[in-house]
Amino acid sequence: MADLFGNTTSTNSSDHTTRPLADRLRPTNLGDVIGQQHLLEADGPLGGMLERGSLASLILWGPPGVGKTTIARLLAHETDLHFVQISAIFSNVAELRKVFEAARLRRDSGKGTLLFVDEIHRFNKSQQDSFLPFMEDGTIVLVGATTENPSFELNAALLSRSQILVLNRLDPEALKTMLARAEQELGRALPLTEAAGESLIDMADGDGRALLNLIEQISAWTDTNRIGPAQLAQRLSQRAAQYDKSGDAHYNLISALHKSVRGSDPDAALYWFARMLEGGEDPRYLARRLTRMAVEDIGLADPQAQSLCLDAWQTYERLGSPEGELALGQAVIYLALAPKSNAAYAAYKSARAVARDTGSLNPPKHILNAPTSLMRDLDYGAGYAYDHDAEDAFSGQDYFPEGIERAQFYTPVERGYEREMLKRLNWFSKLRSDRQRK
Template sequence: MTLFDPPAPLAERLRPRTLAEVVGQRHLLGPGKPLTRTLASKRLGSFILWGPPGVGKTTLARLMAAEVDAHFIALSAVSAGVKDVREATVEAERLRGRGQKTILFLDEIHRFNKAQQDALLPHVESGLLTLIGATTENPSFEVNPALRSRARTLVLEALTPEDVRGLLERALSDSRGLPNVTAEPEALDLLARLADGDARRALSTLEVASTLAEPITPEAVTEAFGRHLPQMDKGGEDFYNLISALHKSVRASHVDASLYWLARMIEGGADSLYVARRIVRMAAEDIGLADPQALRLAVAARDTAEFLGSPEGDLALAQAVVYLALAPKSNSVYTAWKAALSAVREGESLAVPLHLRNAPTALMRSQGYGQSYAYYFDDPSGSFAQDYLPHGVALDLYSPNGEGWEDRMAERWRKLREAHGEAPEGT
């Protein structure tokens, strides 16, 4: 570093030098906690560190290597490949000859494809490399099962606002940080809340805010932070968790929660048409015949979102979500359809009864196709008396147990089953 080189970013300057300086992760690093006990034993196995951005995955990996006196090789799966892994193994072989262990830290391990992850297996299994992988994605989906079975997964948690505020106070008092800068308490409170548990983002914003005002004010924090976009990986677990939360809130008729999760998805950059398709699914699955208009409205919202685009079309999605949340609920058709599919997949492919078969030709009619079929409008009672399922098949698939329109139709369904000679459940 020369006189003219810029200083390292604040987050880098304040990187913890010991485990005692690590903020958060008390479930792993407190007295008697799992990682503390492992490091005390000096027998460190391979790990996958799974957690949101800015919680110290890289820092923790470096400190773990230092605790067990291991050589530390850091790679990023964004730019590294099998060649880099091969070079790391060569270096590890050389150091093993001197009695030194090697830890390979692979940041964003989920970006390695299956073949690249498989290239790590023999070296991890032999103990040549102790692997510490870091990922923001669920390892269950993104890391090969064979590699997961050889590496213990540690879940890192987002920092609490209290953790972040303490880190900000340290930054203003530590000689490596901003010791000559002051901040209003309200500014630190605001930044601790906006950071969403991301220490790196909090420190970076503090550093920018320190150039805008002295002391740092809430207005300076807001300007330095920029627009607050909710964290969401559009292809990762968070995305599907948000969709799940939206669907379950609609199902439970919680209007405010439904709107909140929809807003989180839209503000996080989710594809409006994907969200619209899921809303259509909600209408069919959870409202069903309790309110037949729900599906029409959901489809109309989907068309509007496609026609107008975002943000104008997002209002139609909000309208649909509110309607579906308020609507009476029924999953009777959803349940009946699953049962019908199961009956078909697990049963025999029995022949269609002759009287139900299509008979467009004389030859077919001569074989009995369509014979003795009772046309409902000519012979209602005969129509009800004939069989509509293959011989010997008895099914009980649809059971109207929902609200709204379906509840009103339940009595008609009971009478229809009686007319068909079927005994409705419970009679």
């Protein structure tokens, strides 16, 4: 055959079947599976199970197009189990009962069942519970596939009876291997330059099924000259980056953005910000999270950061996309380079914790208002010192409830504007000590 990107033409004849290319190239044994060697090698979890001759129930967690269904089919073949596939999107409880009953009859006649459940996270908690007795008595070996984090989407009972295996997105080398196999199956090289071949790999974005679908489109072209990257981009609609705004990718990317800002890396922060925008994220969500970052990770080290985020948010509301997104991008850069302090955030959490533990304690009487004679008779407000009448406008009185010791929640850092806050805190602390000694 030709080299990877078709610099020569193969004379091998093709099977001109109408089956989709992805189906024709589906591996027939586990050794042909691309990109998941960490699971399939002899010392990997699946390789070890097969060597021992026993297959546990599994949850295959990974992005689309990386071989979850293929691996499940091949596991059934390798272990001589009857393969049954259902999708949580289209199945209901009545259908599950039929599947379980058929598997029970099959078991009683000496044949086991591997039940492959695609999109298993789509089942609700009670539906997930329905699998448990049939897993426990050996009626089925469950292999579930999910693109979402199982620890969030599957219940604890199901997780405790299954082994979680993480499948990797396909790297460029794995996709190039898949491209070479596709060209061999087609019996000819694709009409692409080497640079266009690299662009094709980028378009697939780690998804093998998407790559094969793109290859199938290209294979129908009748070009005699090889096509470059620009022509390829014109003819193919580049796949949107894999991004589910309600799923795991959403939380992974916002976490990456937040931690890049916290780590004072404006370039990485801009990258993750752009990734989310390209994936279709609502800029208002990003504006809200950026404002949260300003409060949590910068705080009083730069009080202007919060105002700048709110201004950027308002700018977006006035301008819309795409012009308003530039203001949010500027906020990303500012936050990343601002001095960092979580002292106010930590103080807030500490105060909340103490408040939860002491929530029934009343304020001290000397800071209670006394609008009625009865309240004055009960010493409400008695002994209150009006701070503006005190030296330095500071009385040093105790404002905590009786029964708990004075606590210090806020400890400023020696960065940014909090240096000034620390000076003031230390000054008031010294005045308080002086007043108490008097």
